[in-house]
Amino acid sequence: MASDRPVRVRFAPSPTGMLHIGGARTALFNWAFARSCGGKFILRIEDTDTARNSQESLQSILDSLRWLGLDWDEGPDANGDFGPYFQSERVDSYRDAIARGLEEGWLYRCFATTEQLEAQREAAREAKSNWRFDSASRELSAEDANARHEAGEANVLRFRVQADQNITIRDHIRGDVSFSSNEVEDWVAVRGNGMPTYNFVCALDDSAMEISHVIRGEEHLVNTPKQVLVYRALGLPEPEYAHVPLILGKDGKKLSKRTGDTALGDYITAGYPTDALFNFLCLLGFSIDDKTDVFTREQLLEAFSLKRISKAGAIFDTDKLAWICGDYVRRMSVPELTAAVLPYCIEAGLVEEDASACEDLQQVVAAFQERFQLYSEFAPQAAGMFGELPDWDKKARKALAADGAADAVAKLAATLEEGAWPPEDFMSVVKGVAGELEVGLGKVMKPVRAALTGTLGGPELDAVIQMLGRERSLKRLREFPATAASE
Numbered sequence: 001m002a003s004d005r006p007v008r009v010r011f012a013p014s015p016t017g018m019l020h021i022g023g024a025r026t027a028l029f030n031w032a033f034a035r036s037c038g039g040k041f042i043l044r045i046e047d048t049d050t051a052r053n054s055q056e057s058l059q060s061i062l063d064s065l066r067w068l069g070l071d072w073d074e075g076p077d078a079n080g081d082f083g084p085y086f087q088s089e090r091v092d093s094y095r096d097a098i099a100r101g102l103e104e105g106w107l108y109r110c111f112a113t114t115e116q117l118e119a120q121r122e123a124a125r126e127a128k129s130n131w132r133f134d135s136a137s138r139e140l141s142a143e144d145a146n147a148r149h150e151a152g153e154a155n156v157l158r159f160r161v162q163a164d165q166n167i168t169i170r171d172h173i174r175g176d177v178s179f180s181s182n183e184v185e186d187w188v189a190v191r192g193n194g195m196p197t198y199n200f201v202c203a204l205d206d207s208a209m210e211i212s213h214v215i216r217g218e219e220h221l222v223n224t225p226k227q228v229l230v231y232r233a234l235g236l237p238e239p240e241y242a243h244v245p246l247i248l249g250k251d252g253k254k255l256s257k258r259t260g261d262t263a264l265g266d267y268i269t270a271g272y273p274t275d276a277l278f279n280f281l282c283l284l285g286f287s288i289d290d291k292t293d294v295f296t297r298e299q300l301l302e303a304f305s306l307k308r309i310s311k312a313g314a315i316f317d318t319d320k321l322a323w324i325c326g327d328y329v330r331r332m333s334v335p336e337l338t339a340a341v342l343p344y345c346i347e348a349g350l351v352e353e354d355a356s357a358c359e360d361l362q363q364v365v366a367a368f369q370e371r372f373q374l375y376s377e378f379a380p381q382a383a384g385m386f387g388e389l390p391d392w393d394k395k396a397r398k399a400l401a402a403d404g405a406a407d408a409v410a411k412l413a414a415t416l417e418e419g420a421w422p423p424e425d426f427m428s429v430v431k432g433v434a435g436e437l438e439v440g441l442g443k444v445m446k447p448v449r450a451a452l453t454g455t456l457g458g459p460e461l462d463a464v465i466q467m468l469g470r471e472r473s474l475k476r477l478r479e480f481p482a483t484a485a486s487e
């Protein structure tokens, strides 16, 4: 199925909301395809829906794409030879095609009113048959239609779909997909207000921008025959296609707000590592082989092929996403990870602005590295390692209320105070205290951990006392029983 045209692909978002996970995945596949075969990746903003467009949506889409590290060769901020890249600035370029369509008769003025159309639909519903558009205007002569138009009668321009035509597209994921033109109604190509519709301008723009492969969501498959008819009417070369599978929630239904966040921006704010989310998005319908879940961008580009995208719906598996995030976090260098968690630590009031090079912070990050998956999770987990005293949580206070717990903590504090700092083998100190008090190891470990960290989880205790240092460790062991008792 190799095309001999230079590879030019595009992502064409409408700025009517935040970038959806599905849109991000489509953009990523387009980018990966272009980058893997030396083609061009174009960003075209489909902003003709003036009622729903917003500057804020546009900005958040651009920010999300940049956050993912997807760079475009042509588009906003990267002008190329095929601009403008905002559809709203291309409106003039559609006039010739419209004039030609009217002249050649593949576009016609339709004067059917909304009421007439609704009555046709209703009749079809009653007869339990599929509604097929049937306009008396189809048979009007161009002169009559023009005269009514000139006289001010409202009308739209419909595409005249000829019956019994075969429309076959080359789809790199689905193989050849055939439609009969009998399944396609005479669709509206230009609205009453003169604005051309998506299917019409999409074909015109893809053609003008010399798009070789249209890679987009499966939900657009129904639009493809309409767009192909435009190419055919104008005698333009047709692109090849790749309709990527729907993204499904774990319940097997289309991914929706109900089953998880659907906007990429929500994942950015929640502190997902960029490369992990990028990797996970690739796995939504694509695989580099049968066994590798985690791969670099270089590996992706080496292996990328539209053929490796599956037809079946892709499950958005949040457990897998969390696992991949954890894997990326574990493999990051400590300074890199410290820089990534820093904004969350500043927000939580744990450190100052310029703390990323601070050795103490890096030490805490290293101790917690195995324990979190999102950048945002570090600050709440490690909060107890900052400041003089931690906020002892409910479980920590409960651990101290246990029989003998306060004695164990006091005894350990006294032993540490007498010994060298840092103790050569902290666990043997703990064992010694347990032995003297004739209690199990857990009876000492649990309240001591609670006293030192403010909670019951966290890294090994010897790492904890290293991070806290002598003064803070002793202070916590001394003051915890008093604080807890004063409650």
Ligand code: GLU
Binding pocket: 011, 012, 013, 014, 046, 202, 215, 216, 217, 220
């Ligand atoms: N603006 C359309 C969308 O956001 C583009 C569809 C296409 O890629 O053709 O769904």
